[in-house]
Amino acid sequence: MFRKAGERAPERLVPYDVDRPAVEAARRDPRDFEPLYRKYVGQVYSFAVYELHDHHAAEDLTEQVFMRALVGLPRFEERGTDGLSTFRVWLFQIARNALANERRGRMRHPQAPLEAALGLPALGPDPAAASLERDALDRAWQAIARLPGDRRRALVLRFVEEMTTHEIAGVMGRSEGSVRVLIHRALRAVADELRRD
Amino acid sequence: MTDAALRLDAYLEELLADREARRPRPAAHATPAVDPREAVAADLLARGLVRFHPSFRFEEALAARLRATADAMRLAAAAGGSPAEGTLLSFPGLSAASPMLSRERVPARGLLVGGAIASGVSLAGAAILAWRRGHRLASEGD
Numbered sequence: 001m002f003r004k005a006g007e008r009a010p011e012r013l014v015p016y017d018v019d020r021p022a023v024e025a026a027r028r029d030p031r032d033f034e035p036l037y038r039k040y041v042g043q044v045y046s047f048a049v050y051e052l053h054d055h056h057a058a059e060d061l062t063e064q065v066f067m068r069a070l071v072g073l074p075r076f077e078e079r080g081t082d083g084l085s086t087f088r089v090w091l092f093q094i095a096r097n098a099l100a101n102e103r104r105g106r107m108r109h110p111q112a113p114l115e116a117a118l119g120l121p122a123l124g125p126d127p128a129a130a131s132l133e134r135d136a137l138d139r140a141w142q143a144i145a146r147l148p149g150d151r152r153r154a155l156v157l158r159f160v161e162e163m164t165t166h167e168i169a170g171v172m173g174r175s176e177g178s179v180r181v182l183i184h185r186a187l188r189a190v191a192d193e194l195r196r197d
Numbered sequence: 198m199t200d201a202a203l204r205l206d207a208y209l210e211e212l213l214a215d216r217e218a219r220r221p222r223p224a225a226h227a228t229p230a231v232d233p234r235e236a237v238a239a240d241l242l243a244r245g246l247v248r249f250h251p252s253f254r255f256e257e258a259l260a261a262r263l264r265a266t267a268d269a270m271r272l273a274a275a276a277g278g279s280p281a282e283g284t285l286l287s288f289p290g291l292s293a294a295s296p297m298l299s300r301e302r303v304p305a306r307g308l309l310v311g312g313a314i315a316s317g318v319s320l321a322g323a324a325i326l327a328w329r330r331g332h333r334l335a336s337e338g339d
Contacts, residue, residue: 030267037263045251059255063262070263071270137245140238159246162213165206180202184235187205190242191234 017078019087026073033070040088041066043161044095050156051099064098065091089170092157096171136194143193144186151186158183204230209239216243 017023019039025032044065048058069076069091076090085093144152150172157163157171165183169176208231231239 030270031264033263033267034260037260041256041259042248042250046249049249055249058249059251059259062251062255063259066259066263067266070266133241133244136241140241140245155242156246158209159213159242160248162217164210177199177202180206181199183209184202184205187235187238187242188232191232191238194238194241195234 017086017088020078023073023076023087026070030070030073033073036069036087037066040091043088044091046160047092047095047156048099050160051153052102057102061095061098061102065095068094068098085170086167088163089167092161092163092171093173096153139193139196140190143190147186147189151182151189154179154182155186201232205232205235205239208236212239212243 019036022032022036022039026036041062045058045062048061048065049055052058052061072094076085076087078085078087144155147155154168154172157168158165163171165176165179168174168179172179174182
């Protein structure tokens with residue numbers, strides 16, 4: 001806890017961020033932000049679609065996120081073990097904040113059902129199996145739509161964005177343990193829905 | 198609950214890694230470490246929760262707006278000296294007549310604050326001011 005006089009502070013462990021070279025380039029010249037934008041625009045947009053159930057609103061949110069990221073880049077810093085932040089985690093933190101603002105503005109408007117708003121993906125070549133799977137996925141959507149926001153968000157970040165628990169914890173401002181529990185509960189709710197006849 | 202959540206986390210790690218690598222997987226119920234029903238649900242979501250991508254038109258329009266903002270930020274830094282002076286800069290290339298902001302490239306839609314064109318300009322303007330402020334704070338911190 002206390003260090004003796006003259007003793008150096010232990011160096012912080014900073015996880016390697018694969019985007020560090022691109023971030024440094026964009027800091028030197030904002031025009032070099034584009035590769036970061038190209039890399040993450042699909043992820044941010046997809047996250048927004050799952051949250052807002054509306055492609056136009058998702059586009060608007062995506063624009064806000066990248067504009068904020070571009071101008072905020074000088075203030076971004078990777079943090080060590082006391083508070084993980086890579087560029088991707090930071091970007092999704094911006095998205096989460098923008099989403100909270102957006103949601104306050106949309107409180108008066110009904111949201112489209114998730115499955116209707118997004119359309120369901122094509123599944124498999126076998127029509128009979130695809131039909132069964134489609135039905136199961138329909139019910140999974142219904143369960144996901146009923147989940148509390150934080151559980152749904154954790155599930156989407158895990159399955160769609162393929163984030164680790166560590167990254168999701170950084171985005172959501174929670175401990176890794178609580179993120180695991182959120183995902184477990186969310187998945188159990190989906191499993192319960194699938195079991196129902 | 199915590200142990201089960203930990204085991205599920207490890208299962209998801211494998212599941213998503215296999216999906217990424219397009220490796221075939223054993224049936225979900227063959228995994229003893231997690232509840233078989235949860236494993237089935239996880240497998241279904243891994244196949245069914247897809248990532249969406251914005252339209253090419255939107256992606257390119259936003260890329261153009263970001264480039265314009267980046268250009269303006271760079272000009273502001275080069276022109277100036279100290280961003281602390283707080284003078285407003287002209288906004289090169291972002292006049293209302295700019296082809297980059299024409300309705301051809303940015304479809305008008307009933308969105309938040311006045312549609313995409315208005316929001317593009319106001320966001321870019323706000324971006325410059327915010328960047329100048331952030332840049333100053335960053336400089337002071339050095």
